[in-house]
Amino acid sequence: KQEVTQIPAALSVPEGENLVLNCSFTDSAIYNLQWFRQDPGKGLTSLLLIQSSQREQTSGRLNASLDKSSGRSTLYIAASQPGDSATYLCAVRTGNNRKLIWGLGTSLAVNP
Amino acid sequence: GAGVSQSPSNKVTEKGKDVELRCDPISGHTALYWYRQSLGQGLEFLIYFQGNSAPDKSGLPSDRFSAERTGGSVSTLTIQRTQQEDSAVYLCASSLEWTGGRGYTFGSGTRLTVV
Numbered sequence: 111k112q113e114v115t116q117i118p119a120a121l122s123v124p125e126g127e128n129l130v131l132n133c134s135f136t137d138s139a140i141y142n143l144q145w146f147r148q149d150p151g152k153g154l155t156s157l158l159l160i161q162s163s164q165r166e167q168t169s170g171r172l173n174a175s176l177d178k179s180s181g182r183s184t185l186y187i188a189a190s191q192p193g194d195s196a197t198y199l200c201a202v203r204t205g206n207n208r209k210l211i212w213g214l215g216t217s218l219a220v221n222p
Numbered sequence: 223g224a225g226v227s228q229s230p231s232n233k234v235t236e237k238g239k240d241v242e243l244r245c246d247p248i249s250g251h252t253a254l255y256w257y258r259q260s261l262g263q264g265l266e267f268l269i270y271f272q273g274n275s276a277p278d279k280s281g282l283p284s285d286r287f288s289a290e291r292t293g294g295s296v297s298t299l300t301i302q303r304t305q306q307e308d309s310a311v312y313l314c315a316s317s318l319e320w321t322g323g324r325g326y327t328f329g330s331g332t333r334l335t336v337v
Binding site: 114142144146151152153154155156159199201207208209210211212213214215 | 277331
């Protein structure tokens, strides 16, 4: 059974810092992995999608890496801003199964 | 539409009543998913639609929960005889059969409170 864990559960940093959020999964036979952002009272925004054959994806200040063999993904945020404050969720899709398995998220606060 | 639309955004209901939650996916998206997010817990898969059929409804927690999709578009999640443990945010997402791109687009959710 696939399980997804995110560490840390919460993170508070001063503006401008580079930071790393971690996601681990127990079954390496994944189809893809996605990072999402969730703002209070709002839906989920897809940030980056990494296919199983890829090692990383980049979008602006965000970079996500994937190491299938070790069951890990990291989301790197460069030069953090207060507007980055949100909960970041990692989700994996396994094989032909359409559903996503989710971590509990990392709550990020970037302080001005 | 431009995005996934869910209604209502908030619903407070009395225990034992039935509720209907609506999801209007992005036009042309053939796949539609319902998830539930309870306080302090991760997102929980409920059901997946491909067109109007539901190949995977394994996540529906009990027979009080049902969902349908018509015209390959709008979906309705119905909860009968609501219980307090049904209180959660219900999220809908849609995707192309295979995007190879951003994957899934989520709506803003319906926050259900059973009192």
